[in-house]
Amino acid sequence: MILLFGSAGYIGGKFRTWLEASRIPHVCVNRKDVDLNRPGSLRSLIQRKAVQLLINCAGYTGKPNVDSCEDHKEECLFGNAILPGLIARECREAGIDWGHVSSGCIFTGNNEGRGFGETDQPNFDFRHDNCSWYSGTKALGEEILAAETNCYIWRIRIPFEEENNPRNYLGKLCRYPRLLDAENSLTHLGEFVREALDMVQRKVPKGVYNMTQPGSITTREIVNLMATAGILRHQPVFFQNEEEFMRQAARTPRSNCVLSVEKAIGAGCRLTSIRDKVREVCGEWKP
Amino acid sequence: MILLFGSAGYIGGKFRTWLEASRIPHVCVNRKDVDLNRPGSLRSLIQRKAVQLLINCAGYTGKPNVDSCEDHKEECLFGNAILPGLIARECREAGIDWGHVSSGCIFTGNNEGRGFGETDQPNFDFRHDNCSWYSGTKALGEEILAAETNCYIWRIRIPFEEENNPRNYLGKLCRYPRLLDAENSLTHLGEFVREALDMVQRKVPKGVYNMTQPGSITTREIVNLMATAGILRHQPVFFQNEEEFMRQAARTPRSNCVLSVEKAIGAGCRLTSIRDKVREVCGEWKP
Numbered sequence: 213m214i215l216l217f218g219s220a221g222y223i224g225g226k227f228r229t230w231l232e233a234s235r236i237p238h239v240c241v242n243r244k245d246v247d248l249n250r251p252g253s254l255r256s257l258i259q260r261k262a263v264q265l266l267i268n269c270a271g272y273t274g275k276p277n278v279d280s281c282e283d284h285k286e287e288c289l290f291g292n293a294i295l296p297g298l299i300a301r302e303c304r305e306a307g308i309d310w311g312h313v314s315s316g317c318i319f320t321g322n323n324e325g326r327g328f329g330e331t332d333q334p335n336f337d338f339r340h341d342n343c344s345w346y347s348g349t350k351a352l353g354e355e356i357l358a359a360e361t362n363c364y365i366w367r368i369r370i371p372f373e374e375e376n377n378p379r380n381y382l383g384k385l386c387r388y389p390r391l392l393d394a395e396n397s398l399t400h401l402g403e404f405v406r407e408a409l410d411m412v413q414r415k416v417p418k419g420v421y422n423m424t425q426p427g428s429i430t431t432r433e434i435v436n437l438m439a440t441a442g443i444l445r446h447q448p449v450f451f452q453n454e455e456e457f458m459r460q461a462a463r464t465p466r467s468n469c470v471l472s473v474e475k476a477i478g479a480g481c482r483l484t485s486i487r488d489k490v491r492e493v494c495g496e497w498k499p
Numbered sequence: 500m501i502l503l504f505g506s507a508g509y510i511g512g513k514f515r516t517w518l519e520a521s522r523i524p525h526v527c528v529n530r531k532d533v534d535l536n537r538p539g540s541l542r543s544l545i546q547r548k549a550v551q552l553l554i555n556c557a558g559y560t561g562k563p564n565v566d567s568c569e570d571h572k573e574e575c576l577f578g579n580a581i582l583p584g585l586i587a588r589e590c591r592e593a594g595i596d597w598g599h600v601s602s603g604c605i606f607t608g609n610n611e612g613r614g615f616g617e618t619d620q621p622n623f624d625f626r627h628d629n630c631s632w633y634s635g636t637k638a639l640g641e642e643i644l645a646a647e648t649n650c651y652i653w654r655i656r657i658p659f660e661e662e663n664n665p666r667n668y669l670g671k672l673c674r675y676p677r678l679l680d681a682e683n684s685l686t687h688l689g690e691f692v693r694e695a696l697d698m699v700q701r702k703v704p705k706g707v708y709n710m711t712q713p714g715s716i717t718t719r720e721i722v723n724l725m726a727t728a729g730i731l732r733h734q735p736v737f738f739q740n741e742e743e744f745m746r747q748a749a750r751t752p753r754s755n756c757v758l759s760v761e762k763a764i765g766a767g768c769r770l771t772s773i774r775d776k777v778r779e780v781c782g783e784w785k786p
Contacts, residue, residue: 249536285643286584294581297573338625338635348625356572 214238215263217299218270222379223313223371223401227267230405239263243270248295254302265412266310268299274346276378279463281346292349297356300363309362309418311408316369316422317467318343318351322395327428327472330420336467344464354420365420366408368399369471374496382443382493385435390449392457393431394468397424400489407481416479422471425486434490441494501525502550504586505557509666510600510658510688514554517692526550530557535582541589552699553597555586561633563665566750568633579636584643587650596649596705598695603656603709604754605630605638609682614715614759617707623754631751641707652707653695655686656758661783669730669780672722677736679744680718681755684711687776694768703766709758712773721777728781 214231218224219240231238239261247253258266272291274280281288296312303310318334320342328335336343337351357363372381381398385391404423411421431450438444451457458465473483484492501518505511506527518525526548534540545553559578561567568575583599590597605621607629615622623630624638644650659668668685672678691710698708718737725731738744745752760770771779 247534247536249534286581286588289576289584289639289643290581294573294577297576301573338639339628341626341628352576352625356576 213261213263215258215261215266216240217266217268218242221269221271222377223368224269226373226401226405227269227409230402230409236409243295248298252302252305254299255306258302258306258308263306264308266299266303266308267408268296268310268312270295271313272346272349278344278346278466281344281349282464285345288345289349289352292346293352293356296353300357300360303362304360309364309412311364311366311412312353312357314354314365314367314420315347315350316367316397316424316469316471317347318354319469319471320467322428322470323472327397327470328422329472330422330475336465336469342465344466346464347467362418364408364411364418366404366423367420367471368404369424369469370396370398371401371404372398372490372493373401374493375498382434382438382497385431385438385448386444388448390451390461391431391435392451392454392461392466394454394466395428395430395470396468397422397428397471398486398490399424400484400493403483403489407476407483411479411481414480421476421479421481422473423476423481423483424471424473425483425489426473426477427486428470429486429490433487437487437490437494441491441497443494443497443499500548500550502545502548502553503527504553504555505529508556508558509664510655511556513660513688513692514556514696517689517696523696530582535585539589539592541586542593545589545593545595550593551595553586553590553595554695555583555597555599557582558600559633559636565631565633565753568631568636569751572632575632576636576639579633580639580643583640587644587647590649591647596651596699598651598653598699599640599644601641601652601654601707602634602637603654603684603711603756603758604634605641606756606758607754609715609757610759614684614757615709616759617709617762623752623756629752631753633751634754649705651695651698651705653691653710654707654758655691656711656756657683657685658688658691659685659777659780660688661780662785669721669725669784672718672725672735673731675735677738677748678718678722679738679741679748679753681741681753682715682717682757683755684709684715684758685773685777686711687771687780690770690776694763694770698766698768701767708763708766708768709760710763710768710770711758711760712770712776713760713764714773715757716773716777720774724774724777724781728778728784730781730784730786
């Protein structure tokens with residue numbers, strides 16, 4: 213039995229759909245269902261339902277975007293740093309493995325073209341005093357989990373998929389009046405969910421895994437692919453540079469970064485390279 | 500009615516004794532008494548008891564010392580950053596004032612002899628990547644409270660008092676086999692509790708207040724004063740320097756710092772200068 217924590221969220225919903233479609237037994241749990249203040253409450257649920265794997269998709273992302281985390285610091289810190297720590301303890305005590313959906317947003321830049329790997333220290337976090345509150349809390353969450361041995365930490369970045377959705381990056385690019393051109397790694401949600409569950413199935417060693425499409429892509433390139441596929445109705449306007457973007461459209465710095473997925477590929481993950489995947493998604497776009 | 504949150508702790512216990520001795524109506528609450536996970540639970544208690552002021556003395560300090568926070572990251576982050584945020588929200592929604600016991604340990608050094616004031620940014624925190632987990636969480640707690648307008652943030656440092664106690668600094672100096680010589684500000688607990696409550700009574704403007712004895716003192720000076728008063732039975736041995744201390748006795752960096760109490764003094768607080776107070780306490784020492 214799989215316990216899906218945070219099944220009501222965007223990422224959690226994708227896991228749920230996948231598990232349902234694959235007829236994999238699972239139980240959906242959200243924060244309001246468990247009194248996390250009471251030690252052992254999650255563990256007793258784990259035991260009662262004979263759970264063998266927990267997947268934590270819960271987290272605080274901020275709506276409509278990461279700026280909103282600056283006004284909800286405590287909730288954001290709880291969701292991204294405390295909650296993983298609480299879940300870690302409950303899973304450790306219950307003696308089960310689990311997976312945590314983390315984020316690549318604890319990095320900035322492309323690491324001189326190599327992309328950031330799993331042994332690189334975050335460079336967009338409180339410790340570098342250059343980050344959003346959101347990225348800071350995500351990095352603290354990983355610090356809190358650093359000693360766990362029964363845990364997959366899956367780092368995703370900028371989720372996209374075929375179905376339009378307020379959280380889908382391609383949908384955002386259609387909606388935003390002005391865009392910032394930046395180089396990033398992206399995660400196709402369907403492939404991520406499939407490969408994360410497959411890693412568990414194949415008993416790949418626990419640890420941190422960057423789970424993005426191989427390679428990187430710029431905003432302009434994506435927009436061009438979308439325009440070619442006919443799914444972009446307007447001619448997008450770009451900010452001149454990050455300074456203009458920060459001045460006019462953002463309150464807190466954004467992570468733009470490239471991750472290396474060598475480790476995941478080496479562990480047998482099948483991840484389509486970013487340009488091919490964006491092209492494919494554009495071809496199957498459901499507005 | 501005053502709600503004393505964290506009355507079972509060291510600082511909370513001092514407030515409790517003071518309130519009892521002064522026959523000030525109060526209700527003692529600890530974390531296990533409230534389901535903080537449920538929004539409004541503390542607020543309903545505030546309303547039921549007609550609370551007009553909340554004092555938060557709860558926090559995670561680590562036992563026997565700050566090193567232990569490195570092994571309890573999540574609990575420490577919860578107690579020092581999330582909990583203040585939760586209490587802030589409940590007090591804001593209940594429309595009452597409150598006071599939060601914070602710590603000067605978010606600073607290091609003496610600020611070129613001036614001591615750190617309330618407008619100085621922390622320099623021993625995650626953002627400077629030079630701190631203990633404990634100090635990092637305390638600084639995040641202050642960041643989370645930064646926008647509150649109904650809150651006193653009282654920063655104390657290295658509590659000491661007449662009665663021996665595992666947490667009393669003078670008692671620690673008696674017990675520790677080797678000491679690190681460092682310059683620090685210290686807080687006499689009795690004066691702090693008296694002056695904090697008095698500030699509220701006198702309706703001093705809300706905000707951050709450093710609440711230590713004026714001036715600074717070195718470990719060697721304190722030890723000499725204790726020896727003169729006959730309350731130190733052995734000849735203390737000092738580490739050669741901070742490097743030796745870190746190598747042999749500590750896992751995580753310690754804050755040694757001097758705070759300026761100009762703001763508190765300007766607001767009418769009666770705080771005895773550090774040397775006089777240490778001498779006085781030595782004269783009234785209760786082993």
